Amino acid sequence: MLDRLESLETRYDKLNELLSDPDVISDTRKLREYSKEQSDLEDVIQVYRQYKDVSSQWDDAKVMLEDNLDQDMYEMVKSEITELAEQKEELEEKLKVLLLPKDPNDDKNVIMEIRGAAGGDEAALFAGDLYRMYSKYAETQGWKLDVMDANSTGVGGYKEIIFMINGKGAYSSFKFENGAHRVQRVPETESGGRIHTSTATVVVMPEAEEVEVDVHEKDIRVDTFTSSGPGGQSVNTTMSAVRLTHIPTGTVVSIQDEKSQIKNKEKAMKILRARIYDSVRQEAQDEYDQTRRSAVGTGDRSERIRTYNFPQNRVTDHRIGLTIQKLDQILEGKMGEFIEALIIEEQTKKMDQLGE
Numbered sequence: 001m002l003d004r005l006e007s008l009e010t011r012y013d014k015l016n017e018l019l020s021d022p023d024v025i026s027d028t029r030k031l032r033e034y035s036k037e038q039s040d041l042e043d044v045i046q047v048y049r050q051y052k053d054v055s056s057q058w059d060d061a062k063v064m065l066e067d068n069l070d071q072d073m074y075e076m077v078k079s080e081i082t083e084l085a086e087q088k089e090e091l092e093e094k095l096k097v098l099l100l101p102k103d104p105n106d107d108k109n110v111i112m113e114i115r116g117a118a119g120g121d122e123a124a125l126f127a128g129d130l131y132r133m134y135s136k137y138a139e140t141q142g143w144k145l146d147v148m149d150a151n152s153t154g155v156g157g158y159k160e161i162i163f164m165i166n167g168k169g170a171y172s173s174f175k176f177e178n179g180a181h182r183v184q185r186v187p188e189t190e191s192g193g194r195i196h197t198s199t200a201t202v203v204v205m206p207e208a209e210e211v212e213v214d215v216h217e218k219d220i221r222v223d224t225f226t227s228s229g230p231g232g233q234s235v236n237t238t239m240s241a242v243r244l245t246h247i248p249t250g251t252v253v254s255i256q257d258e259k260s261q262i263k264n265k266e267k268a269m270k271i272l273r274a275r276i277y278d279s280v281r282q283e284a285q286d287e288y289d290q291t292r293r294s295a296v297g298t299g300d301r302s303e304r305i306r307t308y309n310f311p312q313n314r315v316t317d318h319r320i321g322l323t324i325q326k327l328d329q330i331l332e333g334k335m336g337e338f339i340e341a342l343i344i345e346e347q348t349k350k351m352d353q354l355g356e
Helices: 002-018 028-064 071-098 121-140 170-177 261-288 336-355
Strands: 110-116 144-152 158-166 179-185 196-206 220-225 241-246 251-255 304-309 314-317 322-324
Touching: 002 028, 028 071, 071 336, 110 121, 110 170, 110 261, 121 144, 121 158, 121 170, 121 179, 121 196, 144 251, 144 261, 158 170, 170 196, 170 336, 196 261, 220 261, 241 261, 251 261, 314 336, 322 336
Parallel strands: 179 304
Antiparallel strands: 110 158, 110 196, 144 158, 179 196, 220 241, 241 251, 304 314, 314 322
């Protein structure tokens, strides 16, 4: 591990030199490539340098014990050695985690699609609850949210809502939300007080850059039409709504959120590119290793991943068996406990696989 860290530090120092090179500065592609590589190494190098500093202090303290010290000084140095050994061990564990294979999409913006599934109006209301939960969590992280398309029910719910969250690390937090979410509660319209079960599905995709997905204009059919509101009534007399069809894959995206056809087409292209990239990525993951595919973050989207039980104020994540009795707080965006637990689960599985 130490040899690898030394090699990474050498590369990090080299990248600092390259980023000051006029030839690199004038080459946009190289500048972006080297800047990203340096940014990816930043955390591990920072911790490695702390580790080297603590190790050096620990070595010096060990040498001091060999001197003729009085009793008080001897005890003080021994105490310092114990403290430094603990710090050293903590930093070693941090380095092991930082050196785990990283999901190349973790730092990307994320595109999310939420749809009301089984349960009619109640499912659409739950889709709205999930959207607000994610919005509030994104706000606590300082990330920007942009609604790309929405089909609302008019009573606070959504048949479908598509949005992008812009912020470094957005995908790393939200990728675990991929799947079917189940709610158990008494609907406001239910006079008998019976608990109903409804579901909403969440699709999570990393934003794909143009260089990552080869989507040619000639492969896309563009249709324009007038926007429509709830019930199908026309809300715009101009042909501002856009439907893109990627002919090779049959992927279709329709956007009517903006009054501008150009803006709708831009949003549709982002979603189209993300869906194609996500499909290719999923296929590659399947081919890589079906048997070792993780249930966290890459599971089947029809799989029930979480249950929100209103009568008991309880949320259960079925993948890791974690139950938290704070449903009201979680729906207010305080979902960090689940995200942290799922990240730890993913890291543990990676470490187990490396140890095999």
